[in-house]
Every structure is written in C-alpha cells, then in structure tokens.
Amino acid sequence: MPARKARAPNTVANSGAGSAIQLTEPHRSQAHPPRDRLLRRQPMLNKVGMGYTFIYEAMKVGAFPGPVQLPGGKAVAWRESEIDAWIAALPRASELPCE
Numbered sequence: 001m002p003a004r005k006a007r008a009p010n011t012v013a014n015s016g017a018g019s020a021i022q023l024t025e026p027h028r029s030q031a032h033p034p035r036d037r038l039l040r041r042q043p044m045l046n047k048v049g050m051g052y053t054f055i056y057e058a059m060k061v062g063a064f065p066g067p068v069q070l071p072g073g074k075a076v077a078w079r080e081s082e083i084d085a086w087i088a089a090l091p092r093a094s095e096l097p098c099e
Contacts, residue, residue, distance in 0.1 A: 038080070039080050041076075047087075064086060
C-alpha cells in the first residue's frame with residue numbers, strides 16, 4: 001500500500017487529480033471575523049426601536065436594509081450587521097440642525 005501524501009492544514013483531498021482544495025475558513029491562529037446573525041422581524045424591530053410601518057416604508061425607498069429569504073421560501077430575516085451599520089449611520093441628536 002503506498003504511503004499517503006501529507007496535506008496542508010485547511011485543505012481537503014480532491015477526488016480528481018489527487019490535488020488538494022483550499023478551504024475558505026481561516027486557520028485557527030488567524031482572527032475570526034464576527035459572526036453575522038439573522039434577526040427575524042420582532043427581534044429586528046426591538047433592536048431598531050421603531051415600528052414595522054416605519055421600517056417597511058423606509059425599505060420601499062431604500063433607506064433601510066431589506067431582508068433575506070430564509071430556506072423554505074416563506075420566512076425572511078435581516079442581517080444583524082446591516083442593521084448595526086444602519087444604526088451607526090444615523091446622525092446623533094447633537095449633529096441635527098436646530099429648529
């Protein structure tokens with residue numbers, strides 16, 4: 001029986017030409033990017049602190065991130081990172097013009 005060829009970490013054997021395929025996951029010693037959670041409607045509304053009428057009107061004009069379709073085709077959710085970015089982009093009260 002021939003000896004097996006050693007593979008580099010984070011690779012899997014390709015069933016084709018005997019080469020290895022690099023995985024997209026970073027090596028353990030590298031910093032991991034933050035995980036992006038999906039928020040269903042009520043948790044998203046709780047995080048934003050606004051009602052669904054405002055949110056859906058803002059989505060219609062492109063002023064709020066849209067949802068993603070979940071497997072199964074009926075449910076939707078919002079990417080928490082997009083909601084966080086939207087919140088971070090809001091002007092602070094001190095930056096608003098005085099009336």
